[in-house]
Amino acid sequence: MPIKDTRFTRENGRVLMLGNEAIVRGCLEAGVSYVSQYPGTPTSDIGEYFHQILDSEPEMHKYLVHHWAVNEAVASSSCAGAAWTGVRALNPMKHVGLNVASDALSVIALNGPKPGGLVTVVGSDPGSLGSHQEQNERFYAWMFHLPTIEPHTPQECKDWIKLAFEISEKYDLVVNFRTSTRSAHSRGFVNLEPIIKGKEKGEFIRNIPKFNSLPPHAINNHIRLYERIEQLRKDIPELGFNTEFAGTNKIGIITSGMPFGYTMEALEQLGLRDVPVLKLGMIYPLNYEQIIKFLQALEKVVVIEELEPFLEMDIARIAHEHKIQVEVLGEKYFPKYNEFSTGLVATCLAKIYGKHPNDQMMKAIDYFNSYKDIVPSRFPTFCAGCPERATLYAILKATNHLDNTVICGDIGCYVMSFFPPQECSDLIICMSGGISAAIGMSTKTDQKVLAMIGDSTFFHTGMAPLAEAVGYDSNFLLIIFENSWTAMTGHQDDVLRYLSKSGFSIEKICRSIGVQWLRVEDSYNPKKLIKSIDEALNSKGLKVIIVKRECALQANRWRMSQIRSLETQGKRVQDVSYFIGGCQMCYECARILSCPAIRRVETDGIEEMQIDQDRCVKCGVCYEICPNGAIRKSVINALEGVEVPFREL
Amino acid sequence: MYFKETDIINIVIAGTAGQGVITLKRLIEFAAQKAGIERAFGSEMHGLAQREGAITSHTRYQKQVFEDERRNLQSPLICYGDADLYICFEPVEALRRGIYASGKTTFVINDRTIPGVMITAGFERYPSIEEIKETLEGYRNGVYFMNATQVSLDHFKHNQQVNLIMLGFAIATGKIHFIEMKHYEEVIKEWLRDPELNIKAMHLGFEEGKKVIGSCDS
Numbered sequence: 066m067p068i069k070d071t072r073f074t075r076e077n078g079r080v081l082m083l084g085n086e087a088i089v090r091g092c093l094e095a096g097v098s099y100v101s102q103y104p105g106t107p108t109s110d111i112g113e114y115f116h117q118i119l120d121s122e123p124e125m126h127k128y129l130v131h132h133w134a135v136n137e138a139v140a141s142s143s144c145a146g147a148a149w150t151g152v153r154a155l156n157p158m159k160h161v162g163l164n165v166a167s168d169a170l171s172v173i174a175l176n177g178p179k180p181g182g183l184v185t186v187v188g189s190d191p192g193s194l195g196s197h198q199e200q201n202e203r204f205y206a207w208m209f210h211l212p213t214i215e216p217h218t219p220q221e222c223k224d225w226i227k228l229a230f231e232i233s234e235k236y237d238l239v240v241n242f243r244t245s246t247r248s249a250h251s252r253g254f255v256n257l258e259p260i261i262k263g264k265e266k267g268e269f270i271r272n273i274p275k276f277n278s279l280p281p282h283a284i285n286n287h288i289r290l291y292e293r294i295e296q297l298r299k300d301i302p303e304l305g306f307n308t309e310f311a312g313t314n315k316i317g318i319i320t321s322g323m324p325f326g327y328t329m330e331a332l333e334q335l336g337l338r339d340v341p342v343l344k345l346g347m348i349y350p351l352n353y354e355q356i357i358k359f360l361q362a363l364e365k366v367v368v369i370e371e372l373e374p375f376l377e378m379d380i381a382r383i384a385h386e387h388k389i390q391v392e393v394l395g396e397k398y399f400p401k402y403n404e405f406s407t408g409l410v411a412t413c414l415a416k417i418y419g420k421h422p423n424d425q426m427m428k429a430i431d432y433f434n435s436y437k438d439i440v441p442s443r444f445p446t447f448c449a450g451c452p453e454r455a456t457l458y459a460i461l462k463a464t465n466h467l468d469n470t471v472i473c474g475d476i477g478c479y480v481m482s483f484f485p486p487q488e489c490s491d492l493i494i495c496m497s498g499g500i501s502a503a504i505g506m507s508t509k510t511d512q513k514v515l516a517m518i519g520d521s522t523f524f525h526t527g528m529a530p531l532a533e534a535v536g537y538d539s540n541f542l543l544i545i546f547e548n549s550w551t552a553m554t555g556h557q558d559d560v561l562r563y564l565s566k567s568g569f570s571i572e573k574i575c576r577s578i579g580v581q582w583l584r585v586e587d588s589y590n591p592k593k594l595i596k597s598i599d600e601a602l603n604s605k606g607l608k609v610i611i612v613k614r615e616c617a618l619q620a621n622r623w624r625m626s627q628i629r630s631l632e633t634q635g636k637r638v639q640d641v642s643y644f645i646g647g648c649q650m651c652y653e654c655a656r657i658l659s660c661p662a663i664r665r666v667e668t669d670g671i672e673e674m675q676i677d678q679d680r681c682v683k684c685g686v687c688y689e690i691c692p693n694g695a696i697r698k699s700v701i702n703a704l705e706g707v708e709v710p711f712r713e714l
Numbered sequence: 715m716y717f718k719e720t721d722i723i724n725i726v727i728a729g730t731a732g733q734g735v736i737t738l739k740r741l742i743e744f745a746a747q748k749a750g751i752e753r754a755f756g757s758e759m760h761g762l763a764q765r766e767g768a769i770t771s772h773t774r775y776q777k778q779v780f781e782d783e784r785r786n787l788q789s790p791l792i793c794y795g796d797a798d799l800y801i802c803f804e805p806v807e808a809l810r811r812g813i814y815a816s817g818k819t820t821f822v823i824n825d826r827t828i829p830g831v832m833i834t835a836g837f838e839r840y841p842s843i844e845e846i847k848e849t850l851e852g853y854r855n856g857v858y859f860m861n862a863t864q865v866s867l868d869h870f871k872h873n874q875q876v877n878l879i880m881l882g883f884a885i886a887t888g889k890i891h892f893i894e895m896k897h898y899e900e901v902i903k904e905w906l907r908d909p910e911l912n913i914k915a916m917h918l919g920f921e922e923g924k925k926v927i928g929s930c931d932s
Contacts, residue, residue: 251757251790326789407793425816429795433813436849440809441838443830445767486835656835665834
């Protein structure tokens with residue numbers, strides 16, 4: 066949207082920013098000089114802002130490097146490598162990305178980032194708003210001793226990420242900055258401070274015990290890690306992360322991050338202005354004196370946090386160890402799943418404090434419940450023209466609707482395959498989990514096994530299981546979607562884009578690994594694709610089909626810009642459109658292809674399908690597959706106009 | 715209803731992916747800054763919410779904050795029943811997240827439907843516009859419909875101006891307190907390509923909106 070966005074360049078002022086934008090601004094004010102990440106909601110846009118800044122201020126390349134890494138473990142180690150030359154490195158990832166990065170971070174945390182600083186931004190996702198699960202990755206903080214900061218507002222995002230770098234350098238600790246889908250994508254005012262240029266160059270200074278955590282250094286570094294974390298624990302009150310709201314009520318509250326906001330508004334709604342509230346900005350480690358002092362005045366303390374009890378366990382432990390007579394409440398009243406809201410917190414607190422939630426809210430819930438069943442579902446689905454949708458259509462046709470077939474899904478846009486009406490995915494595990502599951506499954510069943518993976522996921526962790534499948538000559542079909550983008554997270558470049566410039570391709574990788582049965586197909590030619598899938602599933606051993614077709618969103622943007630530029634040059638362009646006439650209502654396009662640009666309409670009691678011209682991207686797949694020839698193609702300016710097809714990959 | 719400067723204004727914007735929900739939210743927030751609003755905090759959806767999915771965003775602001783932080787805007791999400799205004803790009807989306815509405819809520823709705831794949835496949839039913847209207851009547855503080863998509867197609871030959879038309883329609887309710895037309899115009903000039911076209915669309919939505927609201931209320 067921005068034409069000229071000065072929020073990342075101006076020296077001062079007060080601007081509106083999303084949490085993620087504020088994190089990037091804070092990094093610029095902290096002089097960050099290396100960023101590496103694999104895109105993942107809700108942290109993907111952090112990298113996009115860095116890219117925008119580098120594009121608009123080319124001289125910044127000297128001070129700031131941003132890499133889209135192939136996966137999170139690579140990103141974390143890259144950041145460590147940069148930090149160990151004495152610069153500040155930022156490592157954003159989504160919560161499940163931390164599982165991938167954990168192998169690297171477990172060691173990096175032990176060694177410590179000094180002489181540089183290393184801050185991870187981990188985007189959690191209570192409510193699973195943009196992820197396949199809502200794991201509570203806060204427990205990694207205990208496992209690896211990652212000091213963990215939880216911001217609430219964009220101002221805190223900006224101010225605290227700067228502090229995170231200072232702490233990381235001062236205490237030689239990897240600091241984790243934990244956001245959530247909500248804090249990352251909520252906008253508020255941010256007061257800016259001057260930008261500092263990142264270090265252009267650093268230098269690695271040899272230190273074998275610090276950087277080689279093997280026996281005997283492993284134990285020594287572990288001891289050293291405790292010393293570092295305990296020093297930080299003592300200093301917490303001076304850092305200014307934690308705030309106390311005084312009150313005389315004997316039931317107090319400890320909370321952090323987004324639940325703090327819900328809590329304050331819930332208390333106001335319940336008319337409870339006397340409740341002591343301790344807002345923790347740093348959730349690990351906890352300063353014992355600060356917690357003890359807060360608990361001592363109370364009979365009960367309510368810990369308000371989303372997902373599994375993390376703070377609650379630590380606070381109960383502190384109360385127990387210091388023999389404080391206080392009842393610790395939390396999971397008994399609050400759900401351990403899903404995202405919180407002001408309404409939910411108010412309802413739970415009403416029970417604890419013996420109050421009634423307000424009338425307006427209760428009536429709103431009741432009235433909503435009285436009609437919500439008439440609201441039809443609207444889950445995310447493949448865009449109009451999506452080559453993955455067309456491939457699922459081909460799979461359904463080739464297997465007679467998955468008869469005697471198991472389809473192993475994966476993470477990417479095709480994660481949506483399980484949604485009706487296509488329901489073309491039997492299982493999903495994690496990045497590249499589909500190929501791996503197929504390896505094991507195909508040894509134990511005579512069903513036909515099919516796995517799917519996208520190009521970005523293939524580079525992330527897909528090549529290793531493919532090599533294993535070749536090694537064991539596994540009996541399944543792998544479909545690789547090559548659409549040339551990390552599409553699901555908002556079209557970041559993937560590494561293929563750079564590799565293809567030097568003539569490299571997924572096809573060549575597969576051949577080099579040793580794949581014998583290999584075809585390259587186009588999902589806009591569904592009949593040929595169906596034939597190939599059918600042949601593959603009736604052959605023994607490992608088969609790979611690469612479906613090569615650019616993401617329709619990007620392809621359509623490119624085509625529209627070509628058309629606009631030709632038209633401004635005064636050239637005539639062929640105007641292709643598809644329309645339906647004589648529809649037999651066989652539902653082939655609506656139930657098996659299920660393109661969102663097609664709608665069912667009723668005119669004078671007669672039902673038929675129609676194509677929404679403003680949504681159709683003219684991929685022509687419905688025209689190819691209509692069994693009754695009812696979908697027609699019209700080309701205006703057919704003779705004199707220039708044809709603008711989709712670009713080839 | 716009279717609004718104090720310390721009152722929190724709550725606006726829900728609902729629609730489907732690609733309709734411009736997030737752009738509209740940004741415009742209102744940036745305009746709020748021009749109007750001298752002291753605090754704004756609102757949430758929007760990125761990521762999986764795209765791809766034809768339902769999108770809801772919450773815009774919240776407070777012209778003047780209390781000294782006591784306990785009374786101020788602290789959450790980017792509106793509490794159930796606390797929305798002052800719903801701006802809906804699609805009729806059924808007004809109901810999907812209807813839990814934030816109550817007797818004080820005003821609705822402006824684009825009545826062009828986007829049925830979704832399960833409706834087209836014949837596996838689910840899309841409620842009739844009459845049914846949707848009847849349901850929303852339960853809220854009793856103004857429910858206004860306009861075919862903003864058609865207005866956009868008629869005046870601009872494409873559907874890209876729907877969000878600015880809806881903004882004008884929403885302004886016409888008088889429910890986006892403390893922000894004036896000139897603030898939106900300034901923001902559009904700073905942030906959008908083709909500001910003239912967008913300002914024209916906003917004014918068109920405002921004029922059409924006034925007609926709709928006038929004929930409903932009389």
